[in-house]
Amino acid sequence: MSFGSGRFTTDSAAEGLVAYLRTSPSPFHAVASSLSMLVEAGFTPLDERDAWPSEPGRYVTTRGGSLVAWSTERVLTRPFDGSGGGADDGDAGGERGAVAFRVVGAHTDSPNLRIKPRPDHERVGWQLLGVEPYGGLLLNSWLDRDLGLSGRVAVREADGSVGERLFAVDEPLLRVSQLAIHLDRSTNDALTLNKQLHMEPSWALSQAPLFVEWLAEQVRVEPVDVLSWDAMTHDVQPAARTGLHREFVAGARMDNLATSYAATQALIDAVERPAPEGEVPLVPLIALFDHEEIGSMSERGAFSNLLPTIFERIISTLGGGRDDVHRAMAHTVIASGDMAHATHPNYADRHEPAHHIAMNGGPVLKINTNLRYATDSVGAAHFAAACREAGVPMQEFVVRSDLPCGSTVGPMTAALTGATTVDFGAPTLSMHSARELVGAADQAMYGAALAAFLAPGRD
Numbered sequence: 001m002s003f004g005s006g007r008f009t010t011d012s013a014a015e016g017l018v019a020y021l022r023t024s025p026s027p028f029h030a031v032a033s034s035l036s037m038l039v040e041a042g043f044t045p046l047d048e049r050d051a052w053p054s055e056p057g058r059y060v061t062t063r064g065g066s067l068v069a070w071s072t073e074r075v076l077t078r079p080f081d082g083s084g085g086g087a088d089d090g091d092a093g094g095e096r097g098a099v100a101f102r103v104v105g106a107h108t109d110s111p112n113l114r115i116k117p118r119p120d121h122e123r124v125g126w127q128l129l130g131v132e133p134y135g136g137l138l139l140n141s142w143l144d145r146d147l148g149l150s151g152r153v154a155v156r157e158a159d160g161s162v163g164e165r166l167f168a169v170d171e172p173l174l175r176v177s178q179l180a181i182h183l184d185r186s187t188n189d190a191l192t193l194n195k196q197l198h199m200e201p202s203w204a205l206s207q208a209p210l211f212v213e214w215l216a217e218q219v220r221v222e223p224v225d226v227l228s229w230d231a232m233t234h235d236v237q238p239a240a241r242t243g244l245h246r247e248f249v250a251g252a253r254m255d256n257l258a259t260s261y262a263a264t265q266a267l268i269d270a271v272e273r274p275a276p277e278g279e280v281p282l283v284p285l286i287a288l289f290d291h292e293e294i295g296s297m298s299e300r301g302a303f304s305n306l307l308p309t310i311f312e313r314i315i316s317t318l319g320g321g322r323d324d325v326h327r328a329m330a331h332t333v334i335a336s337g338d339m340a341h342a343t344h345p346n347y348a349d350r351h352e353p354a355h356h357i358a359m360n361g362g363p364v365l366k367i368n369t370n371l372r373y374a375t376d377s378v379g380a381a382h383f384a385a386a387c388r389e390a391g392v393p394m395q396e397f398v399v400r401s402d403l404p405c406g407s408t409v410g411p412m413t414a415a416l417t418g419a420t421t422v423d424f425g426a427p428t429l430s431m432h433s434a435r436e437l438v439g440a441a442d443q444a445m446y447g448a449a450l451a452a453f454l455a456p457g458r459d
C-alpha cells in the first residue's frame with residue numbers, strides 16, 4: 001500500500017523504521033540517526049554557539065538528545081523589510097505577519113534502565129551493575145532479555161576541555177533474570193518487582209572490569225579521563241516485521257522513535273516538493289525532544305527554551321524582530337506526536353467503546369476535554385485536513401471517562417508558544433514495554449500525513 005501520492009509505501013516505511021531503531025538505542029543516537037538522514041537531504045548543521053546565516057535554506061541544530069530542523073527555502077530573502085517580499089498573497093511585507101511555522105514535535109527518549117554513577121558490585125559470586133529505572137517502564141518486560149549498552153560519555157580531552165563521545169554496544173552483555181516459578185508460586189497472579197532489589201543486571205561471574213574501565217575501552221580513552229556518563233541498556237533483539245501478513249513491526253522504543261522517524265522522513269519529503277503559487281510562507285520545522293518520559297523539565301526538553309529560542313533566531317536571521325516572532329506564533333500550528341493506544345484485543349474493556357483504535361487504521365487524533373492533550377477543534381481541523389490531503393484515514397482517541405488520561409508535550413508546547421496545537425499519534429500496543437508493537441501500514445500513513453501537515457497544498 002502507498003500514501004501521499006505514492007511517495008510513502010508500507011514496505012519502505014516499515015523497513016526504514018526497523019533500520020532507524022537499530023541505529024538509535026539512546027536519545028543521543030536517535031538524534032544522530034535523524035541528523036544523518038537530514039544532512040544527506042541537504043540540511044546544513046548549525047551550532048547554537050555560532051551566528052546563523054541569513055540566507056534561506058535547510059538547517060538543523062542539536063542540543064544533546066534533542067534536534068530541531070527546518071527549511072526557510074520558500075521564504076523570500078528579506079520578508080520583513082516592507083519591500084513586499086513577505087506573504088505572497090498580496091500582503092505587503094509584514095502586514096499580517098510575514099512568515100509562520102508548521103511544526104511537528106516528537107520525543108527521542110524511551111523508558112529504560114540507566115547505569116548508576118557507582119554501578120559495580122558483587123553478590124553471591126555474581127558481578128552486577130547498579131541501574132536506575134528511567135521513565136515509566138513496564139519492569140516485567142525487561143526480564144530475561146539480552147541487553148546491550150549505549151549512550152554518551154563525557155571525557156577529558158588532551159587540552160583539558162570536556163568532550164563527548166557516543167558509544168553503542170549491540171551485544172548481549174547484560175541480563176536481568178526472572179525468579180523461577182518454583183520459588184514464587186504467586187508470580188502469575190501477583191508479580192511484584194522492587195526497582196532497587198530485583199532489576200539489577202548481571203554481566204559476569206568473576207573478574208569483571210570496573211564499569212568505568214570497560215567504558216573507557218569503548219570510547220578509546222584512559223579510565224582516568226572518563227569524567228561522567230549517560231549510559232543505558234537496550235534489548236539487542238532487532239525490530240522486525242511480524243504477523244501472518246507481516247502487517248506489524250515489533251521492536252523497542254516505538255514510543256516515540258516511530259514518530260521521530262516519520263517526522264524526519266516527512267520533513268525531507270516536504271522540502272522536496274514545490275510550493276504552490278501564492279502560498280503564505282510556512283516554515284516546516286520538526287522538533288525532537290529528549291526527556292519527555294521524565295517530565296520534559298531540562299535544558300533540552302519540551303519545557304525548555306529550545307523551541308522558542310529557535311523560532312526567535314529563525315525570524316531574526318530573516319531580518320525580523322521580536323514583534324515578528326509573536327506575529328508568526330499567531331498563525332503557527334504545532335502538531336505534537338506521541339504514540340497512541342491501539343485497542344487491545346485481550347483487554348477491549350479498557351478502551352472507550354465508541355472510540356476503538358484499529359492497528360493499520362491510520363493516524364490518531366488525541367482528544368481530552370481536560371487538556372491532558374492540547375487538541376482543540378481548530379488544531380484538530382488542521383490535522384484532519386493533512387490526513388485528507390495525504391489520502392489516509394484518521395482515527396480519534398479519547399480515554400474512558402473512568403480512567404486517568406496520560407499526557408504529552410502538547411499542552412506545555414502550546415502554553416510556551418501560544419500557537420494552535422494538536423496532539424496526535426500512531427496506534428501502538430504494549431506502550432512502555434521493552435518491545436512494543438505498531439502497524440506497518442500505519443508507519444507509511446503517518447509519514448504521508450505529517451508531510452502534508454508540514455507543507456499543506458503541495459500534493
Ligand code: ZN
Nearest residue numbers: 255256338339
Ligand atoms: Zn511517548
